[in-house]
Amino acid sequence: MSTYPQGYPHSVLAEIERTRAVVATLHAELPRWGLVVWTAGNVSQRVVVGSAPGPDDLLVIKPSGVTYDELTPESMVVCDLDGTLVDGTRAPSSDTAAHAYVYQHLPHIGGVVHTHSTYATAWAARGEPVPCVLTMMADEFGGDVPIGPFALIGDDSIGRGIVETLRDSRSPAVLMRNHGPFTIGKDAKAAVKAAVMVEEVARTVHIARQLGDTVPIAPSDIDSLYARYQHVYGQQQPTNTPESDS
Structure with a gap:
């Protein structure tokens, strides 16, 4: 039986159900890319309740301690931005409070992901940022991956640590010291992509260090690469141009 507070319009309820399906599907990407083992890790996505992101929004996240092959849209839980369960039959992820804090304080963020992927977590255990020595890092992270x-x-x-570290950073990923990577994005899919990419660059830079010293990229080149990737790379949306009178 639904426990939604009275007053949510049908459009919000429909968006919750759509988001449950999205979040359930994206959770399958974590084991597919080798980013988690057993029940570790989580994906969440914001549900905007009003006309713009705000404190009354909700989030959808996986339940705590449930294996990935058991996850379905129906098993996803809904919480408010205080981390309180709003709908669902199971307790939410133990990281729910962290996700909720991010949504409270970074209204432009629509998705949060946490993994314990091996190489990124190894850098977190060292308390060391991943240095920007790859063009792919400049593209995706705009510089080092911070601790x-x-x-x-x-x-x-x-959540406080994530916000403090990423609020003024171009990086969508932070390596929480002695814990592991958390990533953010405009939606959960973007945050999952960042989780995949941070593990890839953490692995590559680690391997490069085994061969010798790495070569840094000049800050001006990082800026150029980041700007190109964010604004030019990929399929651009067509712009509508007025028809000519001729």
């Missing part, structure tokens, strides 16, 4: 502070699990401390 966030150590924080205990269970309250919004991790």
Whole structure:
């Protein structure tokens, strides 16, 4: 039986159900890319309740301690931005408070992902940023992948560390010290992509270091690469131009 508070319009309820399906599907990407083991990791996506992102929004996230092959749209849980369960039959992920804090304080963010992917987590264990020595890093992260502070699990401390580290950063990924990577994006799909990419660059830079010193990229070149990738790369949306009178 639904436990949604009264007053949500049909459009919001429909968006919740759509988001449940999206989040369930995206969770399957984490084991597919080798980013998690057993029940570790989580994906969430914001559900905008009003005309723009705000404090009354909701989030959809996986339930705590449930294996990936058990996840379905119906098993996804819905919470408010205080991390309180709004709808669902299971307890939400233990990282829900961290996700909720990000949505509260970064209204432009629509998706959050956490993994324990091997190489990115190894850098987190060292407390060392991944240096920007690959053009792919400049493209995706706009510089180094930063380290966030150590924080205990269970309250919004991790969320605070994510926001403090990424608020003024171009990187969509942070390596929380002694914990692992958290990624953000305009939606959950973008955050999953960032999780895949941060593991790839962490692995590649680690291997490169085994061969010797890495070569940094000049800051001006990082800026150029980032701008091109963000604004030119890929399929651009066509612009409508007025028809000529001739």
